[in-house]
Amino acid sequence: WNVTLVNGGHECVVVEASSPLDPLTPPPADPDVLDAPDYPQIAQRNLSVVVVTGMARSEVLVSVSAGQRAAKAAVIEVGDGEALSAQVLGSLGLHGHRYGGPGRIAFGLSERSLCGQQGAGNGHRILQLEVPPGRSAAAFLNVAAAESIGSDEYAVVRVVERDHEKVVGGLSVVVIQADDLKGGA
DSSP: OOOOOOSTTEEEEEEEOOBTTBOOSSOOSSTTOOOGGGOTTEEEEEEEEEEEOTTOEEEEEEEEEOOSSSOEEEEEEEEEOOOOOHHHHHHTTOTTOEEOOTTSEEEEEESSOOTTOSOTTOSBSEEEEEEOTTOEEEEEEEEEESSOOOTTEEEEEEEEEEETTEEEEEEEEEEEEGGGOOTTO
């Protein structure tokens, strides 16, 4: 998967593996909009690239949606991510970059945008959202370099959505320095 940064750094791939013996039931209203937790035949990987300048803070919008018939009590948790494979780094155009290790990024979740406020780690590590049926709710992930990230380094922040103990969604955020992203993206 060669990621092209066209959606403000948020990219995702959705894969359907079904057959006439194992169809998507019920059929989706829009085949281009598939919700992975609703179908065991669907898998989704979300990957966002956040570019920081020095110690400046960036904010990433995380959307949580409930099904049409039932409310959702979502628990979102944020933590340090792990090193990425050479293949994934290559697909992001980050050949030769090395994982800087955990603790390089300050992060937090909030229900409101914290743009313009001071403090890199504003927010919570765990956030609970109540989402009405057929609606979506926003959470804001705030990230900033807790210490300087080298021009050949990257860090990863992992966001996980749980329904009780079951993981139902998530997002990995790759953080690099501003001068590392080329091609005008």
